[in-house]
Amino acid sequence: FPLEFQGAMPILRKLQTAGYEAYYVGGSVRDILLNKPIHDVDIATSAFPAEVKELFHRTIDVGIDHGTVMVITKEATYEVTTFRTESTYQDYRRPDHVEFVRSLKEDLKRRDFTINALAVGIDGTVIDLFDGLEDLRNKVLRAVGNPHERFHEDALRMMRALRFVSHLGFTLEPNTFEAIQEYHSLLAKISVERINVEFVKLMMGSFREAGLRSFVESECYIYCPGLRNYGEALLNFSELRGPAIPTERQAWTLLMVMLDMNITNIRHFMKEWKCSNQLIREVTQMVPALQFRLKYEWDNWTLYQLGRELALSVEYLLYYFDREPNLAKIRLLYQYLPIYSLKDLALKGNEVMEHFDYPRGPWISMTLNVLEQEVVEGKLDNNKEELLVFAEEFLKKEMS
Ligand code: ATP
Ligand code: MG
Incomplete structure (x- = not known):
């Protein structure tokens, strides 16, 4: 035992x-x-x-x-x-x-x-x-009893079947698969929250290629939120090579990149899937970062904005595009960032306001953000005197 x-x-x-x-x-x-x-x-x-x-x-x-x-x-x-x-x-x-x-x-x-x-x-x-x-x-996944009756009783079992395929690498017994094909539309009756749990597991299995392919071939995807028009893209997703996707946010990020969704659509799509706001925030940051990373090397500013954990999470996803992630490089780059947040800037908002005698307004945060980026990119030292000199130049141009 x-x-x-x-x-x-x-x-x-x-x-x-x-x-x-x-x-x-x-x-x-x-x-x-x-x-x-x-x-x-x-x-x-x-x-x-x-x-x-x-x-x-x-x-x-x-x-x-x-x-x-x-x-x-x-x-x-x-x-x-x-x-x-x-x-x-x-x-x-x-x-x-x-x-x-x-x-x-x-x-x-x-x-x-x-x-x-x-x-x-x-x-x-x-x-x-x-x-x-x-x-x-x-290695066969077979419904207990009559599969038609069983999926008719509880349509969620169809999603469970697909996620077991994805995790175990089993094949669906033909009658079981046929019954899923027949009843796929009953998924519309199941709460999104419960489908979400199974779909995430489906994406994260070691055999996701088989799982996702059955998801498309059985047409179950059509009755999942927002996927109706993405059969082809889901097949492309299924064909990505690489290990089991480690985390939920990485799974959604890969999915969104494969479905080629923009930020507005991602937000809408993930809301439909009843994903948490936290997860939606992360994925809407990770998707553009991955698209950037597929073309360019990391730079300080991108890394700084994304944060260490999300950057590592994105870098790992290079595996799925036949590239070798370099996690050590991210750790090193991050370690040597001049600052980690606006709080670390040697010049504070109230100091900017006191130094320049303009009325309160958006120019303050604008100035700070310019300084922030200059410091992060290493173009400017993080000390008060230099920051003030730069701010003066900047504001002279802006205000004229
Ligand atoms: P996991 O390893 O992901 O927990 P599991 O098979 O244990 O997989 P659970 O959801 O924990 O899945 O369910 C425990 C058991 O209850 C299942 O093994 C199955 O026997 C039964 N079960 C769960 N959901 C259903 C369902 N929708 N219909 C019929 N039996 C179910
Ligand atoms: Mg269990």
């Missing part, structure tokens, strides 16, 4: 001693069998939520309506979820109403793909009711 599973062992044992069934389930079982690192250990049990809470001292109701209770141990916290079915679906979304059941089989039946429908008991036996192990071996 891997370490992560061992930590949860006492929880499963306690449930069993009390007469309930308990198993490891979901993505962690899949990832362990694939020798991949796991993030969260999910436990499924026949005990109802109230029964789980009675057994353990410290619990938190994280999703009691869905049967999930968080059990807190000294070492870690674990989500324990009651076996359940999701029989009544409305609007092609996951139902808000679930029914708790005592049968593991019923619980595994409602899961999306065979590789996600495996359970492992405390003795290490794998319960494999839908031939998930064979699909794991053959």
Whole structure:
């Protein structure tokens, strides 16, 4: 047993001693069998939520309506979820109403793909009711049961399928793929927030070429915000060579460059995707910086405006354009910038105002910005006397 599973062992044992069934389930079982690192250990049990809470001292109701209770141990916290079915679906979304059941089989039946429908008991036996192990071996992504029914029940599963392709490099079983092609338009019923999560994972997988190609070929992209006219561009994106994209902001930046969007369109597009303002701010800075960097070397002013972290983030993206990033050079250039913000300038706004006897106005910040750029570019020393001399010259010209 891997370490992560061992930590949860006492929880499963306690449930069993009390007469309930308990198993490891979901993505962690899949990832362990694939020798991949796991993030969260999910436990499924026949005990109802109230029964789980009675057994353990410290619990938190994280999703009691869905049967999930968080059990807190000294070492870690674990989500324990009651076996359940999701029989009544409305609007092609996951139902808000679930029914708790005592049968593991019923619980595994409602899961999306065979590789996600495996359970492992405390003795290490794998319960494999839908031939998930064979699909794991053959690297096949197959819906549990009738794929048409399953995607019709919950259209988000189509996006999940594509992101698993992108992360695992599995192929879609033909009937599963066909069903996605048939129901792609149902994605319009799913909330943008939930599609966003899956789309970002889709962009960030190690096998994004296969994932994005299926995204286009199944026509799912048509029912994602703002992508309707970008089938061709998405295929170009899919063909970029290079490692898995490390961060979300880099993924959006590459996408925007491949879709050739300008700043106004980026803002609009990412708002439609319900991206955070922070992310939109970063991407609208990174896109022009990458376009600049694809043509020119870094200069002090560009680096200064972008900041160290975003510049490194942009430089890394050269990989995807068959160029070698030079991160060390950015660190060095940045280290030797004369100043890092307007606050570091040896001349302050009030000093400019006092020195020149003009009425308050936009000329003050204008002057400071000119000085700032001159200093950053190394054309002017950052000392008060020199800055004042330069400012005098500048204002003489401006005011005449
Ligand atoms: P990840 O490694 O990204 O967490 P995961 O497979 O664990 O992948 P989760 O969203 O954490 O994905 O879901 C846990 C499990 O719950 C899945 O493995 C699957 O069995 C089930 N599941 C999740 N979402 C759905 C869904 N929309 N329909 C059916 N089953 C689902
Ligand atoms: Mg998970």
